[in-house]
Each structure stands twice: as C-alpha cells, then as structure tokens.
Amino acid sequence: LLAALPELQWAGINTYGSRAVISVKERTEISEAHQSNSVTSMIATCDGVVRSCTATKGLLLCQPGQAVRKGDVLISGYTDCGLMIRATRAEGEIIADTERKMTVIVPLEYSYQGELIGQETNISVIIGKKRINLLKDSGILDTGCVKIYREYPLKLPGGFVLPISLVIEQYFTYSEQTQPVDPDACMTVASEYARQYLLENMISGRIWDSVVNAEVTNDLLIFRGIYSCTEMIGRVRNEGITDLYGKND
Numbered sequence: 718l719l720a721a722l723p724e725l726q727w728a729g730i731n732t733y734g735s736r737a738v739i740s741v742k743e744r745t746e747i748s749e750a751h752q753s754n755s756v757t758s759m760i761a762t763c764d765g766v767v768r769s770c771t772a773t774k775g776l777l778l779c780q781p782g783q784a785v786r787k788g789d790v791l792i793s794g795y796t797d798c799g800l801m802i803r804a805t806r807a808e809g810e811i812i813a814d815t816e817r818k819m820t821v822i823v824p825l826e827y828s829y830q831g832e833l834i835g836q837e838t839n840i841s842v843i844i845g846k847k848r849i850n851l852l853k854d855s856g857i858l859d860t861g862c863v864k865i866y867r868e869y870p871l872k873l874p875g876g877f878v879l880p881i882s883l884v885i886e887q888y889f890t891y892s893e894q895t896q897p898v899d900p901d902a903c904m905t906v907a908s909e910y911a912r913q914y915l916l917e918n919m920i921s922g923r924i925w926d927s928v929v930n931a932e933v934t935n936d937l938l939i940f941r942g943i944y945s946c947t948e949m950i951g952r953v954r955n956e957g958i959t960d961l962y963g964k965n966d
Contacts (some may be wrong), residue, residue: 725741725912729954730887736802737944753949755806755955756794757780757807758790758791758807759790759807759952759954760788760790760791760951761785761786761787761788761789761813763787763817764784764785764787765784765815766782766784766814766815767784767812768781768792770810770811770812771809773808773809774792774805774809775807776793776795776796777792778790778791785813791951792951795956806953807953809951810951811950813950815946815948816944817915817946818944819911820939820941820942821911821942822938822939822940823898823906824937826895826897826898828893828895829893830893834890836887836890837887837888839886839887839888840885840886841886842883848855848884853962862888862889863889863891864886864887864889865884866886867886868882868884869883869884869885870882871883898933900938904938907938908929911944912913915944920948920949920950920952921949923947924945925945927942927945928942928943929942
C-alpha cells in the first residue's frame with residue numbers, strides 16, 4: 718500500500734472478527750522554501766538503454782544509446798563550474814528502452830457461496846467499555862459465514878445518547894462450492910493484468926512488444942511475460958550536503 722500510494726507515511730490493518738479496519742497517515746508535505754534549498758539528482762528507476770535525454774537543471778551524465786542500470790545517476794544536482802561547485806535541484810526527462818518481466822499465477826478453480834446451512838444470533842449490551850452477553854450461540858466463523866452487526870444506542874428525549882447500546886449480531890453460514898475455470902479465460906485475465914500492472918507502475922511510457930507463455934501445474938496457471946517498453950526512467954533522489962566540519966545536512 719505504501720509503495721502504491723507515496724503520499725502515505727504509515728498504514729496498518731487491525732482485524733475485529735470478520736471486520737478489518739485500515740488506518741493510514743498522510744505524509745506531511747515539505748514546504749516550497751525547503752524544497753528550493755535542497756539538492757537532488759535524478760537516478761534510473763530500472764535498467765535500460767537511453768533513447769533521449771534532456772536536462773533543464775543540473776549536469777546531464779548520460780547520452781542517447783547509453784546503457785544504464787537501476788540506481789545510476791542520470792542528471793546530477795552538482796555542476797563543476799571551475800572555482801566552485803554549483804548545487805541545484807536536478808530537473809529533466811530521460812526516456813529509455815527497457816525490458817520488463819512479469820509472472821502471474823492464477824488458480825484454475827474458485828470458491829463461491831452456496832446454500833444457507835445455518836444461522837446463529839448473539840445479543841449483548843454494551844455499557845461504556847464493558848460488554849454483557851445476553852444470548853450467544855456457539856460456533857466458529859469460517860470463510861462461508863456472513864455477519865450482520867446492528868447496534869442500537871439508548872437515547873433520551875431531546876436526542877442525548879447514553880453510553881449504553883443493544884447489539885444484535887447475526888451469523889449466516891453458507892456451504893462453499895468450487896467451480897473450475899477455463900485455462901484460456903485465465904490466460905486472458907493474466908495477460909490483461911500484467912499489462913495493466915506494468916503501465917500503472919511506469920512514470921510514463923508504453924509497451925510495444927511482448928513474448929508470453931503459460932503452463933499449468935498443481936491446478937494453477939503460471940503466466941510469464943517479457944515486455945519491451947519505452948518509458949521515462951528518471952526518479953528524484955535527495956542528496957546530502959557535507960560541511961567543512963564533516964557534518965551532514
């Protein structure tokens with residue numbers, strides 16, 4: 718989740734029975750003044766061969782036709798001006814030909830909800846933080862169970878809500894059925910997913926050729942693809958500044 722949403726600083730999941738609560742914290746934005754004073758370089762996000770490159774700020778360290786590896790500095794934030802080193806925020810555009818490999822595993826059968834085979838009810842009262850069970854059926858929840866939770870708070874005339882609630886929980890248990898899936902349909906789904914995943918994880922680019930194959934083993938379809946792409950591979954990296962006393966800023 719953090720890799721997919723860079724604006725998030727922290728994410729966590731807590732489970733309560735069959736209910737999951739996702740908690741997230743947004744990353745605090747760096748002020749424009751702080752950004753303008755920082756030094757950055759542009760590095761390669763993956764291996765590739767540079768097709769075109771342009772630097773509007775900073776020192777360009779690559780050229781068309783050059784092979785680069787993931788992490789190589791493409792545009793440096795430091796420029797040697799002879800008597801001094803100029804530090805800035807590197808800006809530019811690096812387009813490269815890349816090769817991406819994807820493996821997608823799809824099960825050849827899936828489970829779905831069948832007939833209703835059981836029902837259980839739990840009635841309780843919540844007073845503050847304490848819970849008192851009035852009626853509770855026994856049972857173990859599984860993947861074929863559906864839970865309905867209803868909470869009725871006690872209210873006084875005028876709309877004032879007391880810290881007392883009546884809770885009714887109902888559990889409906891269903892049989893689980895399995896259904897086989899057509900391997901050709903799985904192949905189509907895996908191919909579309911692989912392409913969509915690659916495009917979403919590119920800064921900007923396109924897929925212009927691919928070589929794919931699939932094999933079936935242990936009721937699984939294993940899809941493998943090699944994709945030839947043209948994409949933007951420059952990513953900003955903050956640089957540290959060392960002063961005369963050896964301290965890093």
